[in-house]
Amino acid sequence: MPLLFRKIKELRNHLNTLRCERNFSLGFVPTMGYLHEGHKALIKRSRLQNEVTVVSVYVNPTQFGEGEDYERYPRDLDRDMAVCEELGVDVVLAPTDEEIYPQGSKTEVYVRELSEVLEGKFRPGHFKGVATVVTKLLNAVQPDRAYFGEKDYQQLKIIQRLVRDLLIPVEIVPVETVREPDGLAYSSRNVYLSPEERESALSIYRSFLLAQEMINQGESNSAIIKEEMERFILSHPHVKKIDYIEITDPELNPKESVERGDRILVALWVGSTRLIDNWKVG
Ligand code: AMP
16 A cells, blocks of 8 residues: 555655655656546556656645535545555655645735636636645645646646746646547546436537547638537537637637647536536647
């Protein structure tokens, strides 16, 4: 089993002891737990590139808005520990809220502009919570490399920006989105979906294939592509609402004309579950 720490001080003591014994590179995979194949890809990459890997499991309350799914977010630390063991993870950090937000915490991290578009419009405060907790976790672990999924593409861009702006000495390693065989991106929130809802959720991936096919056929007008995607997605019975379909350059600037390497980003509601996904135009 990996070593499990609840306290940052204990984690630091352990890592310091290891560092006295030998030199090693440290990889870090921050998660909210309920580990799936997407998380596993991040962990495997870290294991390949580093001698020691730390995984954190922490459902961060400050990145959930009022009325969101903080309380019902799936949690199973025993299962997560077993997954980490299977993958050869050295250390799991599962801190308490008090460890991350000591009494009277007043400091927050906010990445302007990038936090205000796309997800930021629909989940105000979300990226402030993310940026704050990731900064704290990076300070707690002090890894050489930290691994983030492209599944949460805007989050990845915000983290890259914050480590640059705050001079945090860590290499951010992006990892491609892992999908189920039928194309649905792995997400801890997929457990909320009924079989019928899951079928409707597949429309996201299929709309990316549709868009890619249009682009392959020579269509480059974003508005036309987005319209087709919307029409297709809304033809699925359990899709309640599309929050956005956006086409941007890799830095999240909206594009009117699509090129290879651009991103198509979607957020929508299937039943009472909100899902996000994105696609790199090939
Ligand atoms: P979460 O536990 O949902 O906060 O995710 C923890 C990390 O895993 C984040 O960097 C996510 O982007 C990444 N991740 C989540 N789902 C996937 C996926 N399907 N493929 C790749 N990375 C993922």
